[in-house]
Amino acid sequence: MKKLLAIGEALIDFIPDESGKELRYVGAFQPKVGGAPANVCGAYVKLGGEASLLTQLGDDPFGDKIIEEFTACGIDCSHVKRTKKANTSLAFVALKDDGNREFSFYRKPGADMLMEAKDVDGAWFEDAFALHFCSVSLGDYPMKEAHRKAIDCALRAGAMISFDPNIRLPLWENPESLRNVIWEFAPMAHVLKISDEELEFITGKNDIEEALPRLFAGNTRLVIYTKGSEGAECYTEHAGAFAAGQKVQAVDTTGAGDGFIGAFLFCMARDGVDASSVSMLPKEKMEEYLAFANRFCGKSVVRHGAIASYPSLAEMR
16 A cells, blocks of 8 residues: 655644533643644554654654654654744644534644745655645645645645645634635645535535535545534545444544544555546445445544544454
8 A cells, every 4th residue: 555645733632631611611631642634644554554744843842742652653754844933733622512622722833834845855755645634734824835835746746635624713814714725725636525514614505416516626536525423425526425424422523534534545545546546436435435434433433532542454343
């Protein structure tokens, strides 16, 4: 299997010691390594693949913690930069009774936001399966241009591009800025993952089939639509598929969507699906990949944290 690369934020999620309280009323937190691109890498390596994260951390103890945990779980850190110009990003999380979350971010700026295009080397992508990214690091700071260069390098190398908008409105001055940047970058991706909570914000439609004509723009060949416990759908311009979700008692949904796309990308890499063939995925394969990713998430959300909660391939079997 070829290596997965992801670019974007790596941070510390501070997870509350109890659920059902608003953030301002939480008494204690446990630090857990996270960040959406990092979580996707974590899912991919937990299942047996190789993954490398392109990011920047502060020269501080939280950056040390991230490097240590990435190394321990098998994420390649050779492209992780360190800086004294800003601290490692932090995110404080509150968990509602249903396992969903409230966020407060400490990254104004965070070290990841200051990574520059010159820090990205085209040689990293020579044998890459895919490059994955999200929207959290696409604000108007140097990391946005680092994304542009990484995407360009990946496309030149023939790698697949995967984009999960992963909307975090508190990080943006206004919703329209986020919506604009999503539509700026979405057409660059071969694979686009959107959740039911994000669909109307991004497309103005609350029905996935009505939204598909707009989503299939530019390079986009595969649209994945996740609906939590209600399952997930997957579409190419030639076929569609559905797989039921896992009915479990969720205790923490942090990183669940990241785990889903990480598991889905693992399935494609295992079967040799690439940028040139993804548009021809048959319904049966899409159903298989969706079912696998749903099971992966079902095992994750009954544990706390993101990467720490992801099952191994042996557990999946």
